[in-house]
Amino acid sequence: MNLAAAEQIELEIRRLLQRKRPVLVAIDGRCAAGKTTLAEELRELCGCGVVHMDHFFLRPEQRTEERLNTPGGNVDRERVLQEVLLPLSREEEVSYRPYDCKLQALKEAVQVVPGPVTVIEGAYACHPSLREYYDLKVFLTVEKEEQLRRIRRRNGPEAAIQFRERWIPLEERYFAACKVADCCDLRFETHGEK
Template sequence: MEQVLNGILERIEKIHETTIPLLIAIDGRCGSGKTTLGEALAKRLHASLIHMDDFYLRMEQRTEARFQEPGGNVDYERFFTDVIQPLQRNKDFSYRPFDCRIWDLGTPVTVKATPITVIEGSYACHPSLFKYYDLRIFLTVDKEEQMRRILKRNGPEKAEMFRNRWIPLEEHYFSSFEPEDRCQLVFDTTHTKQI
């Protein structure tokens, strides 16, 4: 995977020559390594890292109608106002991440303005956000390996919730908006052990 990471870094370097600040999105299937790749890139590039998981819907937003929307289980409207707009001004900012322990927004976190920002997580390339990124990366993984990783990471009870709820919502988003076909870089991490 080091070779893949180096290829991505090379691509970023070329784009970064003419684009400051640079905004990178990593979208893809759960269990494909988005967070791991995001952390590796942020470390190597001294970049800020923002997680789409911080923008899940609060309880009062979780309506059946909203869940019918492809990608509707993420508050992309709040992501735009709390993250994209401040990033465009290239200044430090803060936002309140979703806290799944209380099912509400948690304590504010501050994001430092850096020349490069990495945004990782499913739904990062939602059509309402897509045009704001300078580089879009999509990670995929086959279903068997995906479930093996989720089971290892989250345990059996939560793995069933992924299988029955979160993965179908993701797949609805992928089939509706085709981010895999629209991203500049696509990697299948099925046989990747680590980044």
């Protein structure tokens, strides 16, 4: 990730902290655009907590045709709201069980201690039902060929096919229908190695 982007976001976070606490930051965007990397850079710069939207993908019993046909419907946004955003907005400790896509099960609970800043990173973080809880919304994009190269490197060639045929189209439909990039305060395009 471009360190300049992290530093620009950190500057905006510092401005927000002068007016309010806690500050909740969303990082949404295309898969393999560097959302997790950026969140980790912000953790190092600001000491913020980080919650990953990947922990909230739908469990098998939730994956109805109706739900999956709804833009942004393949994430358990109701659980994100109840278990993460509402407690953080009240400066309460967060406890949730991450969903493990490989195991198709919920794992042991993790705790997030409320601090001055928490970042919620991942695709679908800026879903319309969640966005009012954020003080700063960031959108990351990446050129399609670079995106697929990163996915192949990160997940392997077989997974890259599934991303290209299933997950990327679902994300793109969500971005278009929910006007995600337009609702964000800051937008960055990532380039090169991730």
